Amino acid sequence: MVGQNGAGKTTFARVAAGLVRPDAGSLDIDGRPLRLGRVAGARAAGVELVHQSFALPPSFTVAEALEFGAGGGIGLYGRRQLLRRCRERLAALDLDVDPRRRIRDLPVEAQQGVEIARALVTDAKLLILDEPTAVLPPSGIEALFERIRGLRRHGVTVILILHKIREVLAVADTVSVLRGGRLVAGPIPREGADEAGIAQMIIGGAEVASADGDDTAALVGARQVGSAGARGTREEPPPAAREAVLSLASVSTAKEPEEPALDRVSLSVAPGEIVGVAGVQGNGQRTLVKTIAGLADAVDGDIRLGGSRANRASPAQRRALGLRVIPFERNSEGLSLTSALWENWSVRELMRRPLLSLVDPAALRRQCDKSLKAWGVHYAHAAQNAGALSGGNAQKVILAREIDADARLIIAAQPARGLDIGATAFVWSALREAAGRGCGVLLISSDLDELFDISDRLVVMLSGGIAGTFAPPYDLAAVGRAMTGASA
Numbered sequence: 383m384v385g386q387n388g389a390g391k392t393t394f395a396r397v398a399a400g401l402v403r404p405d406a407g408s409l410d411i412d413g414r415p416l417r418l419g420r421v422a423g424a425r426a427a428g429v430e431l432v433h434q435s436f437a438l439p440p441s442f443t444v445a446e447a448l449e450f451g452a453g454g455g456i457g458l459y460g461r462r463q464l465l466r467r468c469r470e471r472l473a474a475l476d477l478d479v480d481p482r483r484r485i486r487d488l489p490v491e492a493q494q495g496v497e498i499a500r501a502l503v504t505d506a507k508l509l510i511l512d513e514p515t516a517v518l519p520p521s522g523i524e525a526l527f528e529r530i531r532g533l534r535r536h537g538v539t540v541i542l543i544l545h546k547i548r549e550v551l552a553v554a555d556t557v558s559v560l561r562g563g564r565l566v567a568g569p570i571p572r573e574g575a576d577e578a579g580i581a582q583m584i585i586g587g588a589e590v591a592s593a594d595g596d597d598t599a600a601l602v603g604a605r606q607v608g609s610a611g612a613r614g615t616r617e618e619p620p621p622a623a624r625e626a627v628l629s630l631a632s633v634s635t636a637k638e639p640e641e642p643a644l645d646r647v648s649l650s651v652a653p654g655e656i657v658g659v660a661g662v663q664g665n666g667q668r669t670l671v672k673t674i675a676g677l678a679d680a681v682d683g684d685i686r687l688g689g690s691r692a693n694r695a696s697p698a699q700r701r702a703l704g705l706r707v708i709p710f711e712r713n714s715e716g717l718s719l720t721s722a723l724w725e726n727w728s729v730r731e732l733m734r735r736p737l738l739s740l741v742d743p744a745a746l747r748r749q750c751d752k753s754l755k756a757w758g759v760h761y762a763h764a765a766q767n768a769g770a771l772s773g774g775n776a777q778k779v780i781l782a783r784e785i786d787a788d789a790r791l792i793i794a795a796q797p798a799r800g801l802d803i804g805a806t807a808f809v810w811s812a813l814r815e816a817a818g819r820g821c822g823v824l825l826i827s828s829d830l831d832e833l834f835d836i837s838d839r840l841v842v843m844l845s846g847g848i849a850g851t852f853a854p855p856y857d858l859a860a861v862g863r864a865m866t867g868a869s870a
Contacts, residue, residue: 383543384550385560385584386804391543392434394560395510398541399431400424411508428507432497432514440486444468447485448500471499475529490663491522498529502538509533510541515549520830520862522662527553545803546831547577559583585804625689626650627704627791627822633673633683641669642846646683649841649848651791651822656813658837659826662865666846667826668710671795674824675707676700688790698733704790708780708797710826712773716780719769723761723779724750726768730783757782758808774805781812785821792816795826810836830861 385391396402398409403419410416411427438447445468468481477495485493494514501509511530515523530540530553544550550557557575558568567583628651637643644666651657661667672678674685676697685692687703695703709715717726724743727750732741747764754761759778761771768776777797785792794813798806813836817823827833833840833856840852842864850864 383541383558383560384545384547384580389560389584390563391560392512393563395431395512395541395543398424398429398508398510400429401431425504428505429510430501430504430506430508431510432501432512434513436485436493436497438485438493438497438500440484442485443482444472444479444485444488444496445481447496448481448503450500471503472496475499475502476532491518491525494518494522494526495529502533506538508539508541510543512543513545514542515544515546518662518828520858521866523549547580550580551575551577581803626652626686627688628674628824629684629686630674631684631686633680633685635669635673635678635680638669638672638678642666644669644673644680645845645847647846647848648683651824653790653820653822654817655838656817656823656825656836658833658840659824659843660830660833660840660861660865661828661843661849663828665843667795667843669846670843671707671710671793671826674700674793675705701733704788706784706786706789706792708777708784708792708794710795712776712780713769717768717776720767722765723754723768723771724764726779727753727764727783730786753782754779774801774808777801777805777809781809785812785816789816789821791822791824793824793826796828797825798827798829798832806832830858834858 383391383394393402397404397418398416400416400419400421400423408415409418411429414427416427416429417423439450442450445464448468448471449464465481472479472481472495475495475498477492477499479488479492479496485496488496498509498511514526518526527549530542533540534555542550542554547557551572554572556569556571557580558570559566559580561584567580570580628649630647630649632646632648633644634646635644641664647666647670649657659667659670669678673680676692676695676699680693687695687700687705690703692700692703713719724747728746731746731749750764754764757778759771759775759782761775768779771779781797792813794809797813798809801809810832813823813825825833825837834854838854840854840856840861841848842850842852842861844865844867849867850861852861852864
């Protein structure tokens, strides 16, 4: 099942799982009508939903999490019996996971597998997976698909909600397209589906058709894009000949609560260069961003922004040096959802002023309106809360705030995660335009299609260090090995 953000994919999944009661209509499972709006009734009928954000308690062991997911009520059991049942459930999915390990200590692909195992402990007949590949490396995606094929062979019906058409066609028997809450196409047999046609049905306009060849391939998930050459030829000198806007030299940090410490990380970003950072989630990417932004201290090494040593600089001072950050989580780190749009946007103006300077709210609202309209944000008025915006429009507000004329280095952390094809293309275009004006970009993403398409150079993070550096055309297998620490 594919479609843009807001097309109704997740709403459909939540209706089927009993989390949302529809206003009209019916849903049958095995020919029997399902009583809608009741999670217990949906589970009893064999419907299970694995959410995009992992839901198992991180402090539980794998065995405890699976028993918790079974939802059988309070009962007495021994530890040995619990471990035996857990091993049987994991073996059924060919999962090699120690049932005594805590959920938070598992690699992300193992957490994904345990989430699926949790959904299947109730003998599910219909399994719905919402964006299951978003945080997986290439090897993890293929392992997930093989797991799904195994479930199909055992009679489980699987509905996959995905953005990448390549991934859909690699595993699905049929494709259905939602747009604006309506089924506009499907079920289309895989044999009769093509990437470009489905992309056009998702958008319902000319956006995909107007994209260049590399962008179209990346947007549908073809993984065959070669380089950032799609930005065209540039007359600037090569990166090595220009003073770096960011330079990290053997930077190490203390360990963060849920992230490894940086371990002698060295990297640089030149003016006009887009440097991609790949890696399985949780390998130090957040620590890297926090350290550059001044939210975590470097215990060793040197940080330079535009030639100025910034180890002791405050976040505000680093911003004055031209640093801008598009954070990992737009709804919790990038915006205050309960504050007005003009208040969210005005942060950039207020940080430039002395602490006790006078503020003219009316003037800030006018400036905000002008900026948001220039960035194509769809909103009612500048006083509306940021929480009322769609994901794509919320991200545009952050872009409008962070990509200004004084920006010299933009850290873009997962800037297109959860966005549809049109919004993703907009984000890529904004980053390319900033680079074209001479701004350096450090792009952190778990989406290799995105990184391969837009990056001039690619580094891979593993356990807080740099596991490899790559130049286009990128070798998917080599990058995947670096991400997982596998030998050639």
